[in-house]
Amino acid sequence: MDRQGFPEIPSGFVREIESYGSPLTQGLAAALDGEPSVAVRVNPAKGVPDGKWDATRPVPWCAEGFYLPERPLFTADPHLHQGRYYVQDASSMIIARVVAGLADGRPVSYLDACAAPGGKTTAALSALPPGSVAVANEFDRKRHVILCENLAKWGVPATVTQGSVGQFGSYPASFDIVAADVPCSGEGMMRKDAEARRQWTLALTAQCASLQREIIADLWPAIRPGGYLIYSTCTFNRHENEENVEWIINTLGGETVMPQPIDPSWGIAPGIGTDAWCMRFMPHRLDGEGLFMAIIRKSDGAIGKQTRPTRGQTLRHDRRYDRCREWIASPEAIISPEGNRLLAYLPCALPAALWPRIELGEIKGKDIVPSQQLAMSTLLNAGLFNSCDISGPTAVAFLRREAVGIDAPRGFVLLKFDGLPLGWVKNLGNRANNLYPQEWRIRMSL
């Protein structure tokens, strides 16, 4: 056993990386016994109050990223639950820079094919130029639920889907950028996660490399010719990294590109034993966990070509709900019920099945009970609702789904903390019903 009851770094892993004979891997195994850093990325659409984290160090490659000197009790912080920031390993924040560089100011269609829990998706959503559309998919059902929660809190509209990446075969040449943060052997997590050490075998790396090729082959038709694949893993071995990038280039047809200049002082290393342009984040060379990323441009064509919106083709605005139209600041939205949920669809260049949607509320008789997703949305027209500013302790009680006393008119009231929405209560006068989603509530004792 080594640090904090972690098993030793697997010797087979050490032998594997030493076999590369690269100076880039010297010192890597020792660094995996060190302490991981703590970093956060601020949501530019919501922001955090000035001075929230004094004297934090910026993450060099991400304008919104900061290292914290120690790990606070994030769960007890209402700002986290408001989607004002995301706790994320610093290395992963590179995705924002890459996406901004590839889009280069043009609206694009973006697919994050392996998205849960949503760290890279939220970063990409903040980096995509206005007018872009984003789809986030997750294969695993339980992780999809977490993805929905994290993206709802982030508040920037996106479509969330659940299923295998094969489903995107039905949308040929539909996306300018496809991000595939593929499932991997997780060697880059050996510092944070004891299981990453326990599960490691050379056979696992081969299995993962093969699954990753299947995933990319399934996704490839969905990328527009001339569009981009962002391929990433959180592992160090070459089989899942450089070898797969070369397989993609040679078998599917593309070339690696560098979308943004990388400052050598950041410590990001190139690929090992390849001419392809790759980025290696190695914890002994920079402050972040292991990450590998390559950007592959699919041969031919140009990106940014938008087809005409197919608005109204399969969905019609339901006039019974006209009064909810202004709840969100999107005049194009089509308001339509699905079962007892009232949804606002945001028409875009993608087929209607992939239009982003915001749940406005639950239809209960004549009432529409406004939803938590609406409260969190950056499109919410907050001025249309009665609201009430609450203190930190009341905010935490609300997030625990406890009863909160408020001084506000009767009916649905939007609770605000530090100037931004936190959620809804139904004020009955003598008490207020807490409408925070049961499954999102803070469960731990604080």
Ligand SMILES: C[S@@+](CC[C@H](N)C(=O)[O-])C[C@H]1O[C@@H](n2cnc3c(N)ncnc32)[C@H](O)[C@@H]1O
């Ligand atoms: C590295 S994680 C993604 C992390 C995420 N991009 C983030 O930054 O928060 C890889 C994801 O791929 C999903 N996955 C597992 N098997 C898959 C498969 N066969 N096809 C597609 N995705 C799969 C996993 O459930 C997992 O959520």
